[in-house]
Amino acid sequence: MAILPIYITGDPVLATPTQPVTTFDKELEKLVNDMYDTTVAAPGVGLAGPQVGVNKSLFVWIYADQDEAPERGAAINPELWIEPVDPTRDEPQDEGCLSFPGVYYPLARSPHAILRAQDVTGKHYEINATGWFARILQHEYDHLTGHLYIDRLAPRELAAAKAYRREHKWGKKHNTWLPGRDEA
Known part of the structure; x- marks a missing residue:
């Protein structure tokens, strides 16, 4: 078991x-297992390579509170399809991120997603997800495309997130925290 630093x-x-x-080898399997351990230690519900x-x-x-997939899974080389967010239907919900720790902001997400990916052995699979699991x-x-959830925030929340980032003096290279040792 290894807990990895979170950027x-x-x-x-x-x-x-x-x-x-x-x-797809033992090194990939170890990385995925270390990512699981880090997610639990953080605690979080997901963690991406970056x-x-x-x-x-x-x-x-x-994430156990869903019926669409195993409680624990890895998505390797994923493709994701979503419905466009409908502001009349899709209410913003508070979302947080281990790479922007300690704060949550409301964000609307699509209530449905289709994930196509490979598991750690390279086997292809597909999941139709709804609700919080789709989120x-x-x-x-988003992490795999170079985006954090704060990049999608409405202007007022984005301004608050930027102020929070300045307050914590984030924004430099190699700034990490270690679950179980550092306070997130």
Whole structure:
């Protein structure tokens, strides 16, 4: 078991689109298991490669409150399809991020997502997700495209997030926190 440092907003790895995973081996399996351990220690419900300094197209989730998929899973080289957000239907809900720790902001997300990905052995699978699980998949997928959830906030919330970032002096390279040791 290894707990990995989590990169905080401002590090270039979080703003860089990821590269595909091409090798499915014991090293990948160890990384995924370490990401699971880090997610539990944080605690969180998901974690993407860039958040642990790995520019690879993968994320993990640990979320029991859904019927669409196993409680714990890895999405490698994922593709994600969502319905456009409808402001008359899709109410903003508070969302947080381990790479922007300690605060939550309201954000509307699509209530439905289709995930196509590979597992750690390279086997392809598909999940139709709804509700909060669909939100988790969208959040983690955003990390793979170089985006944090704060990039999608409405202007008022974005201004508050930027002030929070300045207050914490985030925005530099190699700024991380370690679950279980540092306060998020």
